[in-house]
Amino acid sequence: MNSVLLSLSALLAASVLAAPAAAAAPADGRPAAAVPAGWEALDGAELAAMADGEGARQAPFAASPDGAAATSAAEEELIVMQSERNGRFVATEVTYPAPHTGVLRARSTDVGGWETLAFEWDETTESHAIRSTANGLYVAVEKNLTGASQNVLRARSTSVGGWERFTVYYNEELDLWALQSQLNGLFVAMENSYTGSLQYVLRARSADVGGSWEQFRLYGLEG
Numbered sequence: 314m315n316s317v318l319l320s321l322s323a324l325l326a327a328s329v330l331a332a333p334a335a336a337a338a339p340a341d342g343r344p345a346a347a348v349p350a351g352w353e354a355l356d357g358a359e360l361a362a363m364a365d366g367e368g369a370r371q372a373p374f375a376a377s378p379d380g381a382a383a384t385s386a387a388e389e390e391l392i393v394m395q396s397e398r399n400g401r402f403v404a405t406e407v408t409y410p411a412p413h414t415g416v417l418r419a420r421s422t423d424v425g426g427w428e429t430l431a432f433e434w435d436e437t438t439e440s441h442a443i444r445s446t447a448n449g450l451y452v453a454v455e456k457n458l459t460g461a462s463q464n465v466l467r468a469r470s471t472s473v474g475g476w477e478r479f480t481v482y483y484n485e486e487l488d489l490w491a492l493q494s495q496l497n498g499l500f501v502a503m504e505n506s507y508t509g510s511l512q513y514v515l516r517a518r519s520a521d522v523g524g525s526w527e528q529f530r531l532y533g534l535e536g
Contacts, residue, residue: 349522352482357434389431396503397528402428405447415468417515440478451477454494466515489528502526
């Protein structure tokens with residue numbers, strides 16, 4: 314498997330593409346989506362090998378807005394996510410009011426503290442938890458929200474349960490990544506066609522990795 318965690322120095326050239334119609338929010342109890350062809354689920358060791366292994370290129374770590382650099386435990390991998398759809402980096406909206414405080418949104422053109430995520434592997438559930446270093450909270454899929462907010466990703470949990478579990482997929486041919494919620498079995502999409510404060514929000518709503526809406530680039534960060 315090729316190393317795919319790249320430096321940020323060759324970025325920021327992606328353009329915004331025309332958006333297809335967004336899929337409807339899934340009903341509760343929908344069965345888990347099948348593994349898409351060409352995609353492979355990665356465990357914690359494989360993700361760590363890509364981030365820290367010989368030949369892997371690291372992205373520079375930027376301090377958070379208050380100047381305090383985040384720290385990580387040995388089992389964590391500090392990662393920045395970039396949407397393949399709009400070329401922007403995923404940030405945690407820590408200043409948003411309820412019920413959207415802490416939503417993840419692909420809206421940043423550069424990397425500061427709000428864009429850093431810690432991926433934590435759990436052997437028992439064979440899944441990753443994702444913790445935002447911007448507010449120290451775990452990312453949950455908000456299944457109980459309604460309308461355009463249903464299944465948004467939000468860094469709001471102090472502990473990890475089923476709502477906070479994700480499967481990380483890699484496509485070697487495309488050199489791209491995808492996330493699947495273990496709560497509803499759906500893949501995370503970036504809502505490029507949304508308007509207002511939730512434009513570019515991440516939402517677990519796709520039954521397959523159909524295109525660039527569900528595809529991301531991951532970049533390792535040096536602590």
